[in-house]
Amino acid sequence: MKPIFAANVTAYSDAWRGRGVTFSEQAKRCNMSKGQFSDMRAGKIHSPSVWTALRMAEAFTVSMDELVTDRPEIRQAATRRIFEAGA
DSSP: OOOHHHHHHHHHHHHHHHTTOOHHHHHHHTTSOHHHHHHHHHTOOSSOOHHHHHHHHHHHTOOHHHHHOOOHHHHHHHHHHHHHHTO
């Protein structure tokens, strides 16, 4: 099972991908390499720093609460909001 943080990162990243934003661009927005970004999505980085999480939340346009939530309904609402903003 994928860690909660990685599941949320993946969900929000996929929503941005659905809006046409590439993984490379997302990594750039998060101020990290594409490899680091990929590791975040895959759950290979288990404890990112608060500053890394904050950069990711800002890049994904979600709150820190939404980035670390363990509640699927919150993740789904944020994902829908990201995707629909591009419609």
